[in-house]
Every structure is written in C-alpha cells, then in structure tokens.
Amino acid sequence: MAMVLPGAGRGGFCRPSAVATSTLRACLLGLFCGLRSRPECLLAAAAPAQDSVPQAVEYIWPTALMNFPLASSDSDKGFLDSLASIGESGFKRYLEQILPKELAADPAFKQEYEEADGSRDVRAFMRWQKRVFSIRSRVPVEELNWDGKPVPKYPGVSYDWKELYEDPNFKSLNKKLEAIGHIYMKQLHEQYQKEKNRIFTWVEPYRQGDFMRPHEHTGAMTAGMFFARYHEDEQREGQKLVFQDPRGHFAPFGRRHEHTPIEGEAMLWPSWSAHYLEPQMANRTNIYFGFLIWPPGGAVDLDWEDDATGDIVHRKTTAVRRAPPAQADAPTPQRSEL
Numbered sequence: 001m002a003m004v005l006p007g008a009g010r011g012g013f014c015r016p017s018a019v020a021t022s023t024l025r026a027c028l029l030g031l032f033c034g035l036r037s038r039p040e041c042l043l044a045a046a047a048p049a050q051d052s053v054p055q056a057v058e059y060i061w062p063t064a065l066m067n068f069p070l071a072s073s074d075s076d077k078g079f080l081d082s083l084a085s086i087g088e089s090g091f092k093r094y095l096e097q098i099l100p101k102e103l104a105a106d107p108a109f110k111q112e113y114e115e116a117d118g119s120r121d122v123r124a125f126m127r128w129q130k131r132v133f134s135i136r137s138r139v140p141v142e143e144l145n146w147d148g149k150p151v152p153k154y155p156g157v158s159y160d161w162k163e164l165y166e167d168p169n170f171k172s173l174n175k176k177l178e179a180i181g182h183i184y185m186k187q188l189h190e191q192y193q194k195e196k197n198r199i200f201t202w203v204e205p206y207r208q209g210d211f212m213r214p215h216e217h218t219g220a221m222t223a224g225m226f227f228a229r230y231h232e233d234e235q236r237e238g239q240k241l242v243f244q245d246p247r248g249h250f251a252p253f254g255r256r257h258e259h260t261p262i263e264g265e266a267m268l269w270p271s272w273s274a275h276y277l278e279p280q281m282a283n284r285t286n287i288y289f290g291f292l293i294w295p296p297g298g299a300v301d302l303d304w305e306d307d308a309t310g311d312i313v314h315r316k317t318t319a320v321r322r323a324p325p326a327q328a329d330a331p332t333p334q335r336s337e338l
Helices: 077-105 107-114 120-137 169-187
Strands: 003-007 012-014 028-031 034-038 053-062 062-067 198-206 212-215 224-228 241-246 258-259 265-270 275-277 284-293 316-319
Touching: 003 212, 034 120, 062 169, 062 198, 077 107, 077 169, 077 224, 077 284, 107 265, 169 198, 169 284, 224 316, 275 284
Parallel strands: 003 028
Antiparallel strands: 003 012, 028 062, 034 053, 053 316, 062 265, 198 284, 212 275, 224 265, 224 284, 241 258, 241 275
16 A cells, blocks of 8 residues: 655655555555655664754645445445445435424424535435434434534434344444554554544435535544445446545645545545535435544544644655855955055
C-alpha cells in the first residue's frame, strides 16, 4: 500500500518508502496536505556532515483515504444481494409506515422535510436509524448527533429493525469494518493501540435523482462507506463519492477528489473530511452502508488534539549545506586628487 503526499509546494509528489504493503490491495491516498519544515535534528542516527544543517519536513492535515475490497460482486454475490435487499426493504418500510408518523408527530420536522432537497429521504432515514442503533446498543444518541440536530423518539413509532441487526451477513460486515478500521488507524499512526471500538453502521439507499449534500461527521475517529449495490446509467456514468478540499473553496484551492464506487468495496476517511454523493442518474437504487468508528469510551474518549487521522507526519531529514561564512569586502582603492 502506498501513501502519496502532495508535496513540496510545487505540485510534485513524494512517496515515502517505509509504508507497508497490504495483501488486501488497499490504497491510501493523502490529498490536499500542507507541509512545514523545521531546522531540527529528528533522526539522530543520520548525523549530518559538519557543513550541513538537518531539515525535517512534516505533512499536516492530509485527507487519508483507504479502500478495501471486502467482497467480490461475483463470488460473494449472495452476501451483497442479501445486504442490499434488507437495506432496500427497510427503506421502503420506513417511507411507507414510519415517516408519515414522524411527520404527523412533529410539525417542525414536517416543514423542514417539505422544504428540503433531494437528500431529504436519505437523511430522514438516517436520523431514524440513529435512534434504532442507540436503543439496541445502549449508546447515548447524543454521540450520533454529528449535525447538531435532535434525534427525537416519537410515541407510537417503531424503532426496531430485527431484519438488519439479526442478519448474519450484517453481523459479518460489522466485524469486517471494525477490522479494517484497525488497519486504517495503524497505517496512520504507529503508536495506535488496537481496542474494542464502537461502530455504528447505517443504510443509505439512493434512488434515481437522490443525492447527499456536503457534510462531515464529528465525534468519531473514522468514517466510511461500504458499497453493497452500485449501478451505472446507459452512458456508463454512475454516482460518485466526492471529497472537498479542506484548504478552502477559493483558487488556487477549491479542488475535489472523485471516487467511483465498486460493489463490495469499503472506503475509510477521517470523520472531519467534508464529502458528498452526486445524484444517482441510473433508474436503479444504489444501496450503501455508511459507518462511524469511535474509541471504546465513546465520543468523550476522543481527544481531537491527538487525532491520528489529522496527524500524519512524514519525517525526512535532508542535509542542507551551510552558507559559507561572509568575508569582509576588500577596501576600494581611493583615487588621489593630485
């Protein structure tokens, strides 16, 4: 696995040689990262010559993306079809039986829903799933409240989804996502200690015309998405997952990184990275599984000052020759007036 860091202020790229390869063919891509240099000796073993000064380059706040092929669309088709089918049927049940009750119980939510854009059904479904997960796992719903909006529990509304949570394939998916979460964090931070992290996995269905607006997730170490079903239109164009430039929206920045999903693939990224999904143009429904990973103690156990996903440091000591000592200029001959 290679980690590519945009670097050196000239649009070039440097490739660290000490990054481990992965048998899972994972690809780690560092995007939009800044850098700084400090004239200090960080590698004592490489003692510089007396006429040189050691320089250390540190890359700061890169967006590290890692993708894993968890399942094959051929050999694991039953696994993918089962997850996609459960996700799609659960979404249909939500729209037909649960959402009408939520709208009737909450006039403010109803007004917000009616004025919302093409991401409203997916976002409403996600809000309901937060409460479902909170009840089943006994995790405070506030830990899932990354957008700052309430996640109410309405009387008379069902918050149960046994078909998903008791499905063996879903349980297997969660175990795989937790495992690659450890791999992701270990690749970013050598001092990362494997622990029993919390993981919240939810379903995101995208019918024709559906999309997801730009957003990020706070209160977690890592965010990600698993693509259980993915369709392209007649022009072989499909929905793309897009990451925004954390350096800002104005030139020369404001860039975007597009990722074309692959069925059976999982992608991980820092939870603070702003991203969105373009409209689904095919006349089919895509089924994705979003997920968040927290430390064992939950959101209160996450120290942003020690965030491994924002603290990727590549140290390289370069010998920079000292400037020769300045020499006194020779006196300028004075012309005699005589």
